[in-house]
Every structure is written in structure tokens, then in C-alpha cells.
Amino acid sequence: MTAIKLNGKGIVVEDNLSLLKLLEDKKIIPESVVVALNMNVVNQTELSKTLLSDGDSVEILRFVAGG
Amino acid sequence: MQNFSERYKSHILLEEIGVQGQKRLKSSRILIVGAGGLGSPVALYLAAAGVGKIGIVDFDNVDVSNLQRQILYNDNDVGKSKTEVAKERIEKLNSQTKFIAYNERLSKSNALKILKNYDIVVDAADNFQTRYLVNDACALIGIPDVWASVYKFEGQISVFDAKKGACYRCFHPIPPKPGTVPSCGESGVFGAITGIVGSMQACEVLKVITAAGNPLIGRLLYFDGLNMTAKEFKIAKDNNCSLCGTNSSIKELVDYDEFCHINEFSENEITPNELNVRLKSGKNIQLIDICEENEKHDLNSPKSLSVTLNNIGFLKEKLNPKRETIFICKYGYKSIYAIRLLKELGYKGKMCSLKGGTNKYSVITAG
Numbered sequence: 001m002t003a004i005k006l007n008g009k010g011i012v013v014e015d016n017l018s019l020l021k022l023l024e025d026k027k028i029i030p031e032s033v034v035v036a037l038n039m040n041v042v043n044q045t046e047l048s049k050t051l052l053s054d055g056d057s058v059e060i061l062r063f064v065a066g067g
Numbered sequence: 068m069q070n071f072s073e074r075y076k077s078h079i080l081l082e083e084i085g086v087q088g089q090k091r092l093k094s095s096r097i098l099i100v101g102a103g104g105l106g107s108p109v110a111l112y113l114a115a116a117g118v119g120k121i122g123i124v125d126f127d128n129v130d131v132s133n134l135q136r137q138i139l140y141n142d143n144d145v146g147k148s149k150t151e152v153a154k155e156r157i158e159k160l161n162s163q164t165k166f167i168a169y170n171e172r173l174s175k176s177n178a179l180k181i182l183k184n185y186d187i188v189v190d191a192a193d194n195f196q197t198r199y200l201v202n203d204a205c206a207l208i209g210i211p212d213v214w215a216s217v218y219k220f221e222g223q224i225s226v227f228d229a230k231k232g233a234c235y236r237c238f239h240p241i242p243p244k245p246g247t248v249p250s251c252g253e254s255g256v257f258g259a260i261t262g263i264v265g266s267m268q269a270c271e272v273l274k275v276i277t278a279a280g281n282p283l284i285g286r287l288l289y290f291d292g293l294n295m296t297a298k299e300f301k302i303a304k305d306n307n308c309s310l311c312g313t314n315s316s317i318k319e320l321v322d323y324d325e326f327c328h329i330n331e332f333s334e335n336e337i338t339p340n341e342l343n344v345r346l347k348s349g350k351n352i353q354l355i356d357i358c359e360e361n362e363k364h365d366l367n368s369p370k371s372l373s374v375t376l377n378n379i380g381f382l383k384e385k386l387n388p389k390r391e392t393i394f395i396c397k398y399g400y401k402s403i404y405a406i407r408l409l410k411e412l413g414y415k416g417k418m419c420s421l422k423g424g425t426n427k428y429s430v431i432t433a434g
Contacts, residue, residue: 027377029243029244029247030241031241031242031243031244031247032243032247032248034223034238034239034287034300036300039298039299039300039301040300040301040303041238041287041300041301041302041303043237043240043303043305044239044240044241045240045241045307059289059298059300061221061223061289062218062221062248063239063243063248064216064217064218064221064223064248064249065192065193065194065195065198065216065248065250066104066193066216066217066218066250066256067101067103067104067105067106067190067191067192067193067215067216067217067261
């Protein structure tokens with residue numbers, strides 16, 4: 001198992017989980033959010049290729065257009 | 068004429084600004100897209116700071132519900148054109164600022180013509196189509212897009228300058244489908260947040276003009292006003308970006324409604340009157356209310372089933388494909404998304420969505 005931080009809270013996920021799968025598990029529509037891994041925004045096209053490792057910090061922000 | 072050095076004394080005292088920076092502000096031309104919650108503080112601070120020319124694009128009139136956060140307007144302005152009121156207010160604030168009001172919707176056909184008269188664009192719009200349009204037009208012309216957006220108590224700010232770093236498409240290349248992201252109108256926004264975030268945008272504009280400090284190029288600032296914390300994220304320039312990448316495919320403005328899937332499934336939409344006719348005819352329709360948790364849209368209809376978008380899958384088995392299904396939601400976006408999801412799951416029955424949502428329906432049926 002892999003221990004990560006998701007929006008500041010420690011959670012444990014299965015090994016080699018991709019960011020896209022993490023979103024799917026959380027029932028989050030990928031286009032509706034901005035995902036950052038260790039404070040770097042991850043391009044939407046890289047979500048499926050980006051695998052989580054121990055100690056990673058993931059932030060999921062809403063992608064919004066309000067003005 | 069007012070004394071320049073007296074009026075801007077506090078700026079001129081700043082080492083990073085000085086007389087030279089203040090003169091740069093005077094000769095700068097800034098366009099603000101959207102005269103709402105963000106656009107208001109941006110316009111006021113830029114005018115106060117001595118920006119020489121400010122343009123504002125907005126086609127809306129002032130609504131009473133705007134006054135909670137849109138500080139350009141007051142009680143007497145309700146019903147008036149936003150850009151006209153803004154012009155009056157800004158000219159009163161600083162008679163040396165030349166103000167241009169564009170009382171129109173920014174579109175593919177007018178964007179380049181308007182934007183090419185400015186040095187920097189402030190994206191204070193309230194929808195994704197306009198935001199992608201502003202980004203593309205800025206990159207094509209080669210000027211920075213000072214971007215921000217707000218949601219409830221949160222704000223996000225960045226400077227998209229394709230010449231020096233990431234653009235909005237590098238940040239988020241695939242737009243969300245209508246219904247998947249709530250708007251301020253749906254979810255609410257804390258008035259002071261638009262003031263803070265709009266002032267941050269004004270700050271970035273003034274910094275870019277005067278070359279003071281480090282602008283938010285290639286960085287996203289996320290501000291959480293409820294807990295008063297902020298975080299900074301890096302946004303890398305995407306070499307494969309369709310707009311500013313090495314082999315870019317976008318050489319001119321595109322159809323942004325199509326890009327953001329705005330009119331998709333419009334043939335499935337029915338008007339409030341058409342819904343009324345169906346409800347009164349006693350036709351055997353299936354009415355599904357797409358809602359958030361703890362929310363229900365009352366149509367005074369005895370039989371509607373409330374479902375959230377997250378658990379919509381079970382409807383594929385539950386609905387009778389021989390009967391028509393009508394989806395309703397507050398604004399008419401989630402209901403369209405529900406149709407899309409069920410079609411993707413292979414549901415074959417006839418489906419409609421209430422155009423404009425229950426929000427519009429209640430106004431029409433009450434009148």
C-alpha cells in the first residue's frame with residue numbers, strides 16, 4: 001500500500017495507483033478539477049500516466065470560471 | 068490639471084515604481100473582460116493607480132443581486148448598463164483615465180479587433196467559453212492574460228503569458244462539460260472574496276506594467292478565504308499545447324461554444340411551456356430531478372425522483388425506455404449532462420431536459 005496526502009489529509013491507496021484512477025475512485029470528473037502533485041499542476045493528458053508513490057502530496061482543486 | 072507627483076506620491080515613493088513606473092502606468096492600456104465581482108475592484112484600483120486607458124467589455128445590466136459584491140454599482144444603478152455605470156464611476160474617480168465601454172459580448176468575431184488596442188487583458192469573465200477565447204486571443208496577439216476565478220470562499224489567480232510561460236490551455240487543455248462545474252449563481256460566492264482576488268489581479272497588472280517583483284507567470288495562487296490560507300502551484304508550459312506548443316494547431320480563434328460543448332444536446336431541450344403542457348396532459352412521463360445532496364427542485368409535480376449526478380447509473384435499469392424521461396435541475400446544465408451520461412451508458416429511451424432549469428420555470432409559471 002502507498003501512503004499519500006490528499007488535500008492535506010493522510011490516506012492509504014493501492015500501489016501504483018494513477019491520478020486518473022484516484023479521481024475515478026472518488027467519483028470526480030477529471031475535467032472539472034485541477035490536480036496538483038507535490039505542488040505542480042499535472043496536465044490533464046498526463047493523469048493516467050502519473051502513478052502515486054509513498055509520501056506524495058496530491059491537491060485536488062475545483063476548476064471554476066466564476067468572476 | 069492635477070499635480071502628477073502629488074497625486075501619485077505614495078507610488079512614486081516606492082523604489083519598485085518611482086516616477087518612471089508611474090509614467091508607464093499613465094501610458095498603459097488595459098482591457099477588463101467582465102464588469103462583475105472581479106472586474107469591479109480591478110477597474111477601480113487600476114483607475115486609482117493612474118492607468119491611462121481602461122476598456123471594459125460586458126453586455127449585462129446591473130441586477131440587484133450583483134450589489135452584494137460588484138462594488139462599481141449602487142442601489143440607483145439597478146437595471147442600467149454595467150459598462151455605462153462603470154464609465155461614469157471611473158471617470159469620476161480619475162479624470163485622467165480614458166475609459167472605453169464595450170457594451171457587447173466578447174466573441175470570436177470582435178475579440179481580436181478589441182484586444183489588439185491593449186497591452187494587457189484582465190480575464191474577469193464568468194464562463195469557460197469567454198475564458199478560453201480571452202486566452203487564445205491574448206496568445207495570438209502576444210499580450211499577457213491576467214486571469215482569476217472565484218468559487219464560494221476560494222479564488223485562483225495566475226498570469227498566462229504564452230511568450231514567457233504557460234497559457235490557460237497549458238493549465239487546463241480539456242474544458243469541463245456543462246453541468247459538471249457549478250457556477251457562482253448556483254453555488255454562491257462570498258462578496259469580499261471577489262474583492263480580495265480582484266485586487267490581486269489589479270496588483271499583478273500593475274506589477275507587469277512596471278516590471279516590479281515577480282508576476283504569477285507559470286504559477287497558480289490558490290486562496291482559501293474561509294481558513295485564510297494560500298497555496299502556490301507551478302504550472303509548466305506544455306510543449307504539446309495546441310495553442311502555444313511547438314507544433315500548435317490553433318492559428319486563429321475557434322468556435323468556443325462548440326469547444327466547451329455548450330449547444331450539445333440542445334435538440335433534447337424543452338421549454339418551460341412545453342413541460343407544462345406535458346405535465347397537464349397527464350402523459351405518462353418520467354420526471355427526474357438532478358440535484359445536489361439535500362437539495363430538491365419543487366415543480367409542484369407529485370411524482371419526481373431526485374437523483375444526484377454521481378449515482379445516476381441505476382436509472383439505466385430503472386427507467387422505462389418506452390416512456391419519455393424529462394430531466395430537470397436548477398439551471399438546465401446538469402440535466403443535459405444526465406442525458407449525456409445515460410446515452411454513454413447505452414440507455415435508448417427518449418430523454419429531454421428542461422431548458423433554463425427550474426429557476427426559469429418558476430419565473431415563467433408564476434407570471
